[in-house]
Amino acid sequence: MNAPAKPCLDIRNLSAVLPNGLRVLRSVSLAVEPGEVRALVGESGAGKTMIGKAVLGVLPPSVRIVEGNMLLEGEDLGRLAPKARRTLIGARTALIPQDPLTALNPSRRIGPQMTDRLVRILGWSGEKADARIRQLLDEVQIRDPERVLKCYPHELSGGMRQRVLIAAAFAAEPRLIVADEPTTALDVTVQKQILRLIAQLQREHGTAILFVTHDLGVVAKISQKVSVLYAGKVVEEADTAALFAAPQHPYTLALMAATPRYTDPFASLKPVDDKVLAGLAAEIAAADQAWRRPHG
Amino acid sequence: MLLQRFLIRLLTMAITLFGVAVVVFIVIRVAPGDPIAMMLPPGATDADIARLRALYGLDKTIVQQFFIWLSGVVRGDFGTSISLRQDVLGLVFNRLPATLELASVALVMAVAIGGTMAILGARERGTAVEAGIDIASGAALSIPDFLWGLVLILLFGVLVPVFDISGRVSPQLDLPFATQFYLFESIVRLRFDLTRDLLAHMLMPAIALALPLAAIISQLLKQSLKEVLDLDYVVLARVKGFSETQVILREALKNAALPTLTLVGVQFTFLIGGTVIVERLFSYEGLGNMAIDAVINRDLPLIQGIVLVFALLFVLINLAVDMMYALLNPRLRHG
Ligand SMILES: Nc1ncnc2c1ncn2[C@@H]1O[C@H](COP(=O)(O)OP(=O)(O)O)[C@@H](O)[C@H]1O
Numbered sequence A: 001m002n003a004p005a006k007p008c009l010d011i012r013n014l015s016a017v018l019p020n021g022l023r024v025l026r027s028v029s030l031a032v033e034p035g036e037v038r039a040l041v042g043e044s045g046a047g048k049t050m051i052g053k054a055v056l057g058v059l060p061p062s063v064r065i066v067e068g069n070m071l072l073e074g075e076d077l078g079r080l081a082p083k084a085r086r087t088l089i090g091a092r093t094a095l096i097p098q099d100p101l102t103a104l105n106p107s108r109r110i111g112p113q114m115t116d117r118l119v120r121i122l123g124w125s126g127e128k129a130d131a132r133i134r135q136l137l138d139e140v141q142i143r144d145p146e147r148v149l150k151c152y153p154h155e156l157s158g159g160m161r162q163r164v165l166i167a168a169a170f171a172a173e174p175r176l177i178v179a180d181e182p183t184t185a186l187d188v189t190v191q192k193q194i195l196r197l198i199a200q201l202q203r204e205h206g207t208a209i210l211f212v213t214h215d216l217g218v219v220a221k222i223s224q225k226v227s228v229l230y231a232g233k234v235v236e237e238a239d240t241a242a243l244f245a246a247p248q249h250p251y252t253l254a255l256m257a258a259t260p261r262y263t264d265p266f267a268s269l270k271p272v273d274d275k276v277l278a279g280l281a282a283e284i285a286a287a288d289q290a291w292r293r294p295h296g
Numbered sequence B: 001m002l003l004q005r006f007l008i009r010l011l012t013m014a015i016t017l018f019g020v021a022v023v024v025f026i027v028i029r030v031a032p033g034d035p036i037a038m039m040l041p042p043g044a045t046d047a048d049i050a051r052l053r054a055l056y057g058l059d060k061t062i063v064q065q066f067f068i069w070l071s072g073v074v075r076g077d078f079g080t081s082i083s084l085r086q087d088v089l090g091l092v093f094n095r096l097p098a099t100l101e102l103a104s105v106a107l108v109m110a111v112a113i114g115g116t117m118a119i120l121g122a123r124e125r126g127t128a129v130e131a132g133i134d135i136a137s138g139a140a141l142s143i144p145d146f147l148w149g150l151v152l153i154l155l156f157g158v159l160v161p162v163f164d165i166s167g168r169v170s171p172q173l174d175l176p177f178a179t180q181f182y183l184f185e186s187i188v189r190l191r192f193d194l195t196r197d198l199l200a201h202m203l204m205p206a207i208a209l210a211l212p213l214a215a216i217i218s219q220l221l222k223q224s225l226k227e228v229l230d231l232d233y234v235v236l237a238r239v240k241g242f243s244e245t246q247v248i249l250r251e252a253l254k255n256a257a258l259p260t261l262t263l264v265g266v267q268f269t270f271l272i273g274g275t276v277i278v279e280r281l282f283s284y285e286g287l288g289n290m291a292i293d294a295v296i297n298r299d300l301p302l303i304q305g306i307v308l309v310f311a312l313l314f315v316l317i318n319l320a321v322d323m324m325y326a327l328l329n330p331r332l333r334h335g
């Protein structure tokens, strides 16, 4: 606990703006320690995907980073030349996307889509990559790898495709995986299996994960740390257990009240109430005020 | 299932060709101009005219004429050219290879130029490079092929005469060819001196034919590429570490090419239609050039033969496009 080990991912004071000047990320700071799962939770539109894309260097061209640093195992991504950054991200990170139906190329077979990073970016031999992929397919409990590798994406179900994408993400032994709501697009029954699978692979491989979700139930199951995001601003950060035991921010409390419980699944969900929203609006306005002063 | 689709396709093609044959047959007989009057010297008697009309079967009704012609066509006999007094099929097959070679070279040029512009424009999207490509393709598209032909003749034939702008091959050359596919044969026989001469003659008519199609490919393919480049699987490929060029070539191009492919098929038939005037402009001895002579001479059997061959080409091109589409699209191949 006392050795100041480098975080796997260290985001410091990150701000990003849209062309109209609106700040979509508001001085975001968060860290993911090696081997740890940090949940990033917030409502739809809070900017969770944006943070993931910023880390992975795939922000849309309209979004501009105006402030802050992102350190991947101590390397400042912003200081690297584009090619070096791309290669570093390709070698040390991976993405488990939100929608497995659109995240695979419809005109390429599964096999080459899973091995291309290993062979073409990391320089593995074809046989080594193939063996590795088969091992990972086994870990995600795909029983007929031979068939799956030859399939086109449309021949597989959503759950199968997400297994394939999870296997591909872990295959290169990345230090950091960004999982962007990896279960949201799936059937409810499949969601639990996939979540369990990610948790299991994470434990076995010791991979750090930035786990994006809007669901506090998922946060409780998978993460050790959690950051709560509202309108591009981190409003609370804590150990997961501590957050659930004693939420500090009224917005976190409101989110918890809005999450269904298995003990009482039919209780009506409370929307975030007006007083909390007014408080949040004031907090955001104050943050923007403080930010504008030094930035003109 | 597949066989059934294939048979339906064949039937549609046959009906299309039959329809074209009927329409052309009627139109060229209703249109003003008499082939017999054009053949005979001014002092010919009415009896002479009547005898010649009977010789070419023009004294019968249109319906009778049509079925006489059709029964010949079914046996592979397209009749005799009135102005050239030779077998129509022989004449057409003698000229067709020249046109096919010109159109193919133009198509390859259009795909190469248009494809490169599209890929470059998509990679540099949002920059001045893309804007420049848009302006260039807009200009190329707003000028039709025969005007490009005239522009090229003025530029490189009259102002800076660097290219031969007339004919298919330099007349002083000895040609060892067994077929009319000169370009193809020159390559097979490794006679690259002749290949060069043939390509030099083809260059300008091919550019004239290729530019509008290149512009269409550039615009449409760039648009589809830009759409595909925002999709999740492309984002995933970038995260894997692939460069933008690799991402375009490996992930985006094939999927983006599908909509372009269909249009290129249709546009290629227009390009072949364009050979008629462009061949004339450059005195290129192809089928299109002969078609204009046939029309001027009111050579009814020859016109019919040429039109039917063009129609057959169009139908075959559409078939080829559909087959390529199915080949490139795994969802169609399996479902
Ligand atoms: N390509 C884009 N260009 C401009 N604004 C965008 C783009 N994508 C998302 N946004 C905006 O950025 C904000 C954050 O979006 P996002 O990160 O996708 O939210 P989340 O993943 O938390 O649901 C939203 O307000 C959204 O409207």
Ligand SMILES: [Mg+2]
Binding pocket: A048, A049, A050, A181
């Ligand atoms: Mg999102």
